[in-house]
Structures are given as C-alpha cells and as structure tokens.
Amino acid sequence: MDPDDGEGLFSDAFPTRELPPASAFPGQDPHALGGARDNILEVAIGREVRSFRNKLGITVADLAAATGLSLGMLSKIENGVTSPSLTTLQTLSRALGVPVTAFFRRFEERREAVFVKAGEGLLIERRGTRAGHQYRLLGHNAGNTGRVVVEPYVITLTEESDVFPLFQHSGLEFIYMLEGEVIYRHADKLYHLTPGDSLFFDADAPHGPDEMRQLPIRFLSIISYAKDEV
Structure with missing residues (x-):
C-alpha cells in the first residue's frame, strides 16, 4: 500500500473524513466576547x-x-x-x-492558566519513551473540577527513535505537525503528515508513526479523556 495514496487498501473500511462546513457547527463562537463576561x-x-x-x-x-x-x-x-x-x-x-x-x-470558581516558556515543559515517561520518543508536557488540568482531563504534549522524534504504530489509550487525540515528515498510522489507515497538517482520532485504535520520512519530527499532541478512564 502506498502511504501517499488516498485510495489505499482500507479506504472503504476506514474512509478519510473531511471536516463539514462551518455552518454545521452551531455551537460556540471562539471569537465571541461572551467569555469576558464570565x-x-x-x-x-x-x-x-x-x-x-x-x-x-x-x-x-x-x-x-x-x-x-x-x-x-x-x-x-x-x-x-x-x-x-x-x-x-x-x-x-x-x-x-x-x-x-x-x-x-x-x-x-477559580480560573487558572498554565504558562510554559519556549523549550520548557515537563519531560515525562510515557509508553513511547522507551522507543526514543520525547514527551514534553505543556499543561495538565486533572486537578480541576471538570470531568475531562486534557494533556497537551510536544512530541519529538529523532534518529534514535523507533517507529511504533501500536499506541493505544482511552480518549481522543489531536495531532498538529510542527516539523519534519512522517507517515502516521491510525487503525488500518496511513496518513502522510507534513508541517501544518493535523489529525484527530479515537485513541483507542492502534496508532503511531509508521515511517519517519524527514527528521527531526515534532508535533503537538493533545490527548483528552474522562477522569473515570484514568
């Protein structure tokens, strides 16, 4: 299967979904001033x-x-x-x-923010750390009263990193490419990601880098899951 081919072997079983038009999202306006009145x-x-x-x-x-x-x-x-x-x-x-x-x-109710200077953030151990994947945690909201935990990371892959397309965990994940080029697998579908590309998916399916095309690779990963799934 050619990872650059959008009509891959599994395209019928796992079709690539494109975002619907903006009119399909009647919810919050991110530019509204309502937040200033909270x-x-x-x-x-x-x-x-x-x-x-x-x-x-x-x-x-x-x-x-x-x-x-x-x-x-x-x-x-x-x-x-x-x-x-x-x-x-x-x-x-x-x-x-x-x-x-x-x-x-x-x-x-207390409203807090987490500020992280460029290049800082907490280096933590996750499953992919042993494969040479560097995880830099940029914030965490588990201490808040909400029911959803959100964990933003900057993930870096280098020459010493292994391909590892078998990550699985609860919740949802959003990836935004910052640097490099990677073929990223989700379930049975491959995605060719370059800077500016994004991927949003159910993290319970196997996923991860399948082929590293251009190093170093850096991407923003935002993982969210319910507190009772910790």
Missing part, C-alpha cells in the same frame, strides 16, 4: 438559576408561578442583565431547593 456576578447567578431550573425539568413559566416573579424578571435574571435582590435570591432558592450560596458558585 466573571460578572449577574451572569454567574443567571447561569446557575437556569442550570438548577433545567435540572428540575421545569420551565420559566413554572418557576414564575412558584416564586411569584414575572416571566420578564426571570428572563432578565437568567440572561444576566439584572442584579436580583437578596429577597429575590431567597425566593428562588426556596423554589429551586438550593441554598442561596449555590447561586454564587460559578462566580467564585
């Missing part, structure tokens, strides 16, 4: 009120009937455009069955 108290309270209401499976009208507040006022509260009084928060807490302090949880 620490505004009114927005934080509104999100918690909506979250608790949704958990109970009730509508805004149901909550209005239970609290005596108008639909318009509840809409303003949930959208973070008004600051509810303590009396209003007490009324909402009784109706939703949560303490008043629960509405401030998101506002008080």
Whole structure:
C-alpha cells in the first residue's frame, strides 16, 4: 500500500473524513466576547438559576408561578442583565431547593492558566519513551473540577527513535505537525503528515508513526479523556 495514496487498501473500511462546513457547527463562537463576561456576578447567578431550573425539568413559566416573579424578571435574571435582590435570591432558592450560596458558585470558581516558556515543559515517561520518543508536557488540568482531563504534549522524534504504530489509550487525540515528515498510522489507515497538517482520532485504535520520512519530527499532541478512564 502506498502511504501517499488516498485510495489505499482500507479506504472503504476506514474512509478519510473531511471536516463539514462551518455552518454545521452551531455551537460556540471562539471569537465571541461572551467569555469576558464570565466573571460578572449577574451572569454567574443567571447561569446557575437556569442550570438548577433545567435540572428540575421545569420551565420559566413554572418557576414564575412558584416564586411569584414575572416571566420578564426571570428572563432578565437568567440572561444576566439584572442584579436580583437578596429577597429575590431567597425566593428562588426556596423554589429551586438550593441554598442561596449555590447561586454564587460559578462566580467564585477559580480560573487558572498554565504558562510554559519556549523549550520548557515537563519531560515525562510515557509508553513511547522507551522507543526514543520525547514527551514534553505543556499543561495538565486533572486537578480541576471538570470531568475531562486534557494533556497537551510536544512530541519529538529523532534518529534514535523507533517507529511504533501500536499506541493505544482511552480518549481522543489531536495531532498538529510542527516539523519534519512522517507517515502516521491510525487503525488500518496511513496518513502522510507534513508541517501544518493535523489529525484527530479515537485513541483507542492502534496508532503511531509508521515511517519517519524527514527528521527531526515534532508535533503537538493533545490527548483528552474522562477522569473515570484514568
């Protein structure tokens, strides 16, 4: 099988998928300014009120009937455009069955960032280390309260590195090529990766470098998995 041939032996069983058009992703706009409002108290309270209401499976009208507040006022509260009084928060807490302090949880939540200078980062041992693959960890969020662990690495392959296309681990992995040229295997499909190319895949299938075309090879690898899969 020619690794440069997009119509390889396994192309029918493992077709290469291209990204759908941007209109197919109706979710978050990465350029929106909404993130700048995350620490505004009114927005934080509104999100918690909506979250608790949704958990109970009730509508805004149901909550209005239970609290005596108008639909318009509840809409303003949930959208973070008004600051509810303590009396209003007490009324909402009784109706939703949560303490008043629960509405401030998101506002008080710590937001952290990990800064790594160029060339730094923690060198760690992973399965491929014995094959000469250098893993430099750029950050880790396992200590946070979220349910997903994200591990970003810069992986370097040199003349001393072995080809090893049999990595398998839980979660998803994203690769972005920075330097060099490699034939990368995922399951029964081969991908010719050069700088600027990327690959996103289910990491539970066998994967890894199958042929190193141009050394040194460096790529960004971002692995994510559920905490209960650790």
